[in-house]
Amino acid sequence: MNLKGSLPLLILFILSEGPRHGYRIAKEIKTQSQGVLDFKEGTLYPTLHALEKQELIEAYTEIENGRERRYYRLTDAGRESLTKDLEEWNRYSNAVSLILKGASSS
């Protein structure tokens, strides 16, 4: 399934559980959605960088197995944005569910 537009929200949500590097974020999105949400992992990094520019997340480096890795964590602004986006998403998905439930019961 195409992630069109919802990747930033998913990234913010994954990072709300703690700092992660890019590869782990990609794997968690795929694992937690049981493989339904699939995307090209290379495009994860531009999205991460865009979120970083918006100051919703921040990056720091750590040494892991002898090599530098770039980790990302949520900022306060990111946490606020996530709360707002989740509310918006819940409202949206509830509205869609209401319509689809109506369609399936008729």
Place this chain on the structure above:
Amino acid sequence: MESLFQRRQPDPERGIVIMSLDTDFKHWLNQATRGLPTQVNTVVRCELEAHYEDALSEHQALGKSLHDAHLSALVELGDVKAVAQALHDVHLAHRRYWKAAFASIAPSIAFLLIVFSQAGHTIPLDLFNYTGLLGFLTFFAVFYVLRSFKVLLAGSHQIGRPTSIVMWSLLCVTILSVISQWLFNNHVALVVNDPMIVTDQLFSETSLPLEWLLNCANVISVLVLGVGWIYLSDRLIGVDDDLYGLVKPLRYLLLLNGVVIASSGLATLLGLFNANVISVIALVIVGTSKYAVWTLLFFRAAYQDSKRPIQMA
């Protein structure tokens, strides 16, 4: 894991395979990061290399051969062009706007030079020998501006065929007027570069057939240009509700610009010399203001772009 970047194999055959895979991935990496600023390039390469190595390791742990693991990792990373484009959108888009902003200053200068030179020969007469150069400068500026419009329009909306036709028509009209100026460097009607020298000599008995042809084409182009500006202004309104706070001035200036260009063309066609002069003076004022607003628009766009969320494919 078997790192492709640190390990050197003693086995020559296996070594060749690994070097080939290594080159394969390096090629992907080079394409994805081409043109990025050095500092960004280093960070992105480091991230993508680590990502690739993790993926390779995971696929090998699942029992895949090194070759298959490599292919799976590359497939998961995705189309290199899409990745490169997305990286450019995040890290380089503002440069296009800076370029457009600087380019859009040029037509303003060209317009002002023409006004001063016509108003009282404050610029040495020799400059007229270089009007072709001015035209060429304008051509490049307009080209950049149109290209940037395309970027701007494509940012949140797809460009429809009519808009595309209008934009390319405007460019063709400009090229046509530059060519005519370059060929004759005389009182040939000029649409964009030097509309003030449109006089009654436009269609004289001494004109060459090719001059007649170009003059006719230019007069028609004037009308097309006017209509084009009006259409483009309406399209721009649909791009963004606010357009960096400049939507209203730009809309009115473009509309006004379209009207005065069209009226200039009509006056030329009907042989109304005075009406044409008035239209042309209005055109110079509106045209210069228009380029000034564009310049401001692109500067603001460049600034805003650094914080603009990217569009995911």
